[in-house]
Amino acid sequence: MNANLKVYNTLSRKKEVFEPLNAPFVGMYVCGPTVYSDPHLGHARSNINFDVIFRYLTYLGYKVRYVRNITDVGHLTDEVSDAGEDKIQKKAKLEKLEPMEVVQQYTNSFHQMLKKINVLPPSIEPRASGHIPEQIKITNEILQNGFAYESNGSVYLDIEKYATRYAYGELSGRNTEDLLEGTRALEGQEGKKNAMDFALWKKASPEHLMRWDSPWGEGFPGWHVECTAMSTKYLGKQFDIHGGGMDLQFPHHESEVAQANACFGCNPAKYWLHNNMVTINGQKMARSLGNFIAAEQLFIGEHPLLERPYSPMTVRFFILQAQYRGTLDFSNEALIAAAKAYKKIINGLKAVKKLAQDPEKPIATNEALNEEIVKLCEDCFTGLNDDFNTAAAIASLFNLLKKINSFSTLATDVHTISIDTFAQMQKTYIDVVENILGLVEEKITDSDGFIHNLLELYSEAKAQKDYPKVDKIRAYFKAEGLLIKDSKTTVDWQYEE
């Protein structure tokens, strides 16, 4: 466990020391996607950011229960007026599919992307449609607590009433009175007392496909109530972390806070974490804006804005090179730089795994170097502890990598650092890269034996000074995206950067 971890809490607008409600257990809920189309770079970012948070908390020794939902019902194209259509249903009609077929297709697509970018599965991945009774129950309780009203088969949360006890807007920094005032003019929203009121349950129109029985007639749950139902079911009325994209802060998360207060009398989460957006030409990437690049397009390079394909790990690295609370601008130049840097990290991983100190050889400790390496190892965690600053952690990693490479090329004798420091260096690099940042080697080829044999031929040719042959073998490697590394005593290969 680590008392040094600080996280930025949207609720307080400050960095706070992370202290779980019931250590060593940590409950974390993150809003997943509405599955009506293929996931894009923005989804990749959010999922990677929270994946690292999940991984790091686990690494620190916490027993994390990570719940990430799939929204497969109730999310409308327009939440304010009653004119909105269910996003899943709209897509289903368009493609002449069952709504659940749409859900399955894009859930699969989402999972495929996550697997490629090495995002760990959550502990529980509940679906909104699988929790209708729970959502009805919560709606009922809010109704009984007097914070909601029924109107023509729908149930709405009564913001004006709610505001007499709680501050609607505390999470997103909004003033309840302003909100009510600003919308009071908008009359004629069927059934709502106030335009700010949001639906907990909606009556299904005759043509609506996804519908369930309820005490208020046939209908479907409102968008926000699913998260309250699923988070409290699996994590309790109060849990540690609630996360999601910044764009969900209002109204989605604000409404979740309201529902939890209205139902249980408490804010559901101690820490609210929000990741910032991926931008493209300075503008937010979003499905509704049509300026998105789907993850799969990125991997195969098929999009007018892409100069070339970028591998899943390149994308992961690109995302982690920025702190999660800042915007991250897409550009080919930045992705190309990320691709090179990623390969450098992975070549370092290969190198550090091969390094070993010979127990027969005496250790002649170079105190200055020793200290420097210990410091560099600690720096990696200083970054992570500061609100999961992966950008800072990666910077430290590169500094550490310089030392690793100098040992690897024999420029510096690995026996000049102590056994403990050597072990710490190896462990830190491997842990941070693989286990925490989740960056793994993307094998270009699995014919390791073949490579090994070719390298032997290469060495022989070199020994015989048969340079035409040497160059030819190099060319073969290059064609496969690999490089031969010569050093005084050995020959090895690595990925071309």
Place this chain on the structure above:
RNA sequence: GGUCGCGUGGCCGAGCGGUUAGGCUGAGGUCUGCAAAACCUCCUACAGCGGUUCAAAUCCGCUCGCGACCUCCA
């Protein structure tokens, strides 16, 4: 219009009162049959204008520019 946030070197992107961020690109060097890789060195920026301070990219004010949320969006 309201609320909030941001503007860092050729590009991306940390830092947020005093210490080299880091990556990519570019230049030079070591090594090498030539390369590549690796290592070393260099290119030292914080939108503008004021102010606070011994000291500001970092705090305050103003100006300019950009964006997010206020329907849905990770």
